[in-house]
Amino acid sequence: MSENMGANIRRERGQRGWSQARLAREICRVAGVQGEPVGRQEISRWETGKRTPREWLPSIAAALDVPVDALTAPQAPPEPPLPTLSDYLPADDPLAPLTARAGRRIGRAQVGDLQQRVHGLRLADDVLAGGDLIRPALRELRSAVKLYREGSHSGTVGRELLRHIGELGQIAGWIASDAGQHGEAEQIYRLGLSAARQAQDETLAANLAGSLAYQLSNIGREVDGLQLARAALDVAGLNAPAKARALYLDRVAWAHTKAGEVQPAIRALGEAGEALSQDSKGSEAPAYLYWVDSGELQVMEARVYTELRRPLRAVPLLRDVLSRYDATHTRELALYLSWLAVALSDANEPEEAVTVAERVISLSADVASERTAERVRIVLARLDKFRDVPEVRALLDSVA
Incomplete structure (x- = not known):
């Protein structure tokens, strides 16, 4: 009990940025005692479990402004660390098919199942956050890579598998970024980008590059973010589906904003709106862009103006x-x-x-x-x- 209590006192003190001497003074103050019957050394003994506070416990809780129960409750077991991409993928080239495939024949039925799982993960991201989804996202990515590497499939089915691995890379990278795992997210995005390029899907490759650019712009790498956002737009090309081009222009607008470039940002916002207005005239957008609409462009416009102090x-x-x-x-x-x-x-x-x-x-x-x-x-x-x-x-x- 004393060890749990000591750990709880140490945690609460640390969250406030107090030294042990500061906590000792606060305890004496709330207890209304003169002198220093509680000093730094006594706090140290309590925190290491060498002594139990007993009669001082209410004063400690009052000084820390927490209930007594918060100091006596057993500590929750530490959460397991978040997984990393290397925990799930082979150490060598994860997208290199095995020379001798002993696995089962992969057909369109398995590809369709994978497509549904990818879309399900994307829908889950609408209502859940990165910390909740990173484990299932990486498990799905591992399963898809394993299916591609170890299964036997035709060239057409192989390209479809690579395309879905690319889509998984985009949503898993987004989830990792949302969980604050930025280095991990970058690796995942680059894996997905490699798969999209091998599948010769330029729209998907641009989505992955643009997603990574968005992260770079938000973590202090504004120059890299802007260069990559513009490269993603170039990769997509003028013939990209209207929703895709609108999204990639939106990311260019945000990259210019984070780089402090006002007029290019506002110009890209206008071009994004024009691109989306062509939606009914162009080719059908990929299913993964279901969320791109005028409302989302309006949000980005508002965010840009907020960032620009307008x-x-x-x-x-x-x-x-x-x-x-x-x-x-x-x-x-x-x-x-x-x-x-x-x-x-x-x-x-x-x-x-x-x-x-x-x-x-x-x-x-x-x-x-x-x-x-x-x-x-x-x-x-x-x-x-x-x-x-x-x-x-x-x-x-x-x-x-």
């Missing part, structure tokens, strides 16, 4: 989108609301921004997404300049 344009767009957004898509709803909170802050409306920020925090609490966590941090940082506003101060103090 709240008068961003706020109406975001309010319009959010008024009809599917509430079951919790992660996206939290993300879009976070941009609204930032835009309201930039519009000098801190009270409204707080109301929206509270909803962002509430929605993000149970979402295993590093993207939403990062957006919460950005919203709070943007509100900090309004700390003198009572509503803002109350919110910042509550999450301190």
Whole structure:
């Protein structure tokens, strides 16, 4: 019991960034005692389990502002580490078929099953976050690669398998990125890109390159992100399906935005809208682009204007989108609301921004997404300049 209690005290102290001496002073303060009957060495003994606080326990809990139960409860077992791509794929070239295939003959039925599983994973990503999905995503990717390498199949079926591996690489990379595993996501995207290129599917290759470009733009590699976003657009070409071209132009717009290039970003937004307007005239879009529509382009437009500190344009767009957004898509709803909170802050409306920020925090609490966590941090940082506003101060103090 004393070891559990000590670990809990150490955890709570660490979360506040307090030293052992600081905790000792706070305990004496809330206990209303003179002098220092509790000192740093006593805190150390408690945290290492050498002594049990006993009569000091209520004061420790009060100092840390937690219930006594939080200090006495058994520690939850640590979560197993997230898997990596190397845990699932062969060490050599994962897309090189085995010289002698002893596996079963793979036909269109198996390809159809794989296609359904890929689409199911994509639909799951609409309502679940990266931390929840990364394990099943990588298992599916391993199974698909194993099917391609070890099964016997015709050239046509082989290309279909490679195409679905590419699609799996895109959604699994997106999931890993959402879980905050950016290095892992890049490896997955590059595996998918290799599969798409071997399948000679330029639209899919562009989707993978654009997805990786989007990540690079968001993690401080703005130059790389912009170059890759433009390369993805070039790979897709003018004959790409309208939805695909609109999406790739949207990513170019975001890459220009993150690079601080205002006019190219706004120009790319306009070109994305024009491309989507051709949807009924061009070739049929791949099934994996089912989510690309005018609403998604409107969201990107609003995000660009928010990032460029143009709240008068961003706020109406975001309010319009959010008024009809599917509430079951919790992660996206939290993300879009976070941009609204930032835009309201930039519009000098801190009270409204707080109301929206509270909803962002509430929605993000149970979402295993590093993207939403990062957006919460950005919203709070943007509100900090309004700390003198009572509503803002109350919110910042509550999450301190």
